[in-house]
Amino acid sequence: MKRLLKLSLALLSTLAITLPVHAADPIELLNVSYDPTRELYRAYNEAFKAHYKQTAGKDVVIKQSHGGSGGQARSVIDGLEADVVTLALAFDIDAIVDKAHLLPENWQSRLAHNSSPYTSTIVFLVRAGNPKKIKDWDDLVRPDVKIITPDPKNSGGARWNYLAAWAYALEKYGSEDKAREFVGNLFKNVPILDSGARGSTNTFVQRGLGDVLLAWENEAYLSINELGKDKFEIVSPSLSILAEPTISLVDENAKKKGTTEVATEYLNYLYSKEGQRIAARHYYRPTDPEIAKEFAAQFPALKLITINDVFGGWKKAQKVHFSDGGEFDKLYTALKKK
């Protein structure tokens, strides 16, 4: 027994010695982001490192964490010490405010464009030659069309898909009831609800299921570049939603780690010409008008509505559409009864 005690004490002390001592420099930043920004931030972090070295004369090491947007927010709530978050929708950052109080409630008004330095929209990815002749949202409710989209309750990104369809119907048919019916008919054509955007892409591309994949524009471009331009085409509908992935400083974490200044600069630099160009190169729509003009050929013009205009912001949209018993749940209850 005594020997055991000694042994465990020895083990404990070696553990204590080998535990990493907090190094003073270089500065370390943790950017907690969502899945499809992997390539974007790999490029951006390099640019920022050079920029910061040049302007402040200091080295920064930037660590990235990627995953589903909601899950990433939950990790931050549960204690992952992110200095900055760059997530798919404002609702996930709101959740960090509500549940963990790590940043002030007005976070979204601190940076330009609702804290979205780059935006995107929802487009259709169809098979080469567009065999089902899918041109606009109306084609998606045809009974012969099968749609692949992730579950909006399970994927932050997919909530934009659902809202884009709703916004289109609202605009075209003029009433909430008609919009509800339209979106209901659309989801009747969805045979599989994958849990995330990557899963849906896999289902559409690898399994060959479905005629159209609802996707973020930047992800649609990435898929096409990866899988071959001869296999798929992007179709932009007449109207879609402005998808605003939002970014913010996580004030309390940064304060604790003494990184507020560099983290703020990290976010601001996303709005610079250089930052905007990197975003555009990764198929996110830049918000800087000059850079937007530079990349105009890449992004077809379509009517873009915003979540604030049509749905009264994320908190309201979340409550009405995606909370338990909300519109999306009702939609499936109705489908089940039929």
Added chain:
Amino acid sequence: MKKFLLKKNGSKLPGFGLTLGFSLAYMSFLVLIPLGALVLYSTRSTPAGFLAIISDDRVSAAFEVSVLSAFYAALVNCFFGLAIAWMLTRYEFYGKKIIDALIDLPFAIPTAVAGISLATVFSANGALGKLLANFNIEIAYSRTSIVIALIFIGFPFIVRTVQPVLEDLDQEVEEAASSLGANFFQIFTRIIFPAIFPALLTGFALAFARGLGEYGSIIFISSNMPYETEIVPLLIVKKLLQFDYVGASVIGVAMLVCAFLLLLSINFLQGYARNRRGT
């Protein structure tokens, strides 16, 4: 204390206090404290709220999918797991060691990989899916696909619990029965089956419990449709992604109770089967 805890005819081996203390501490850290925290968290919901969440149509539909799929899968595994265990213990052949090693693979493969592989093979453009499509059978993205994933995940449990018992079974007893005129069917039902039944039950319970909680493989091969192919763990994840921690913990507790009752009743059934055999 020791006297109080030990049953009258319990073991006379020394070290009861030490092992009991160690077991309790270990179980507390790994099982009781985390699960206790889960139960405690769920009490943030009122009893009425608790009931409302559990009795929700969609939640009960998901429970039906989860419990039935896990049950069918465990049942299928009982037959085929037993057959494989039988083959491995009763016959000598080339490649036996390899097959023996293959059996544990479902334990080692990340379940997501298993799910994706199964979906690839069984989807309409996959190798087996194409074949089955000729007979108008669609397996991927249906309830059947969930059962198939769970069969894959659970079958090592049955083989590994039954195999050692079959190995220990004295073949002379069977020979004796045979010489007394019993046919194979009689030998199996009267001699072999009663001996392996408790082990089979253990395997069944393990496979069933494992299937109940399985998430990683299923979400890739199921269509995840509410009311149709949505499993309980997926509902829990969805609640977590809405930051509804209480709702998630309530469903978690319901699942816990469900699994515990099940395992407990199988334990009793096992005790009963053992007593009847008088071992």
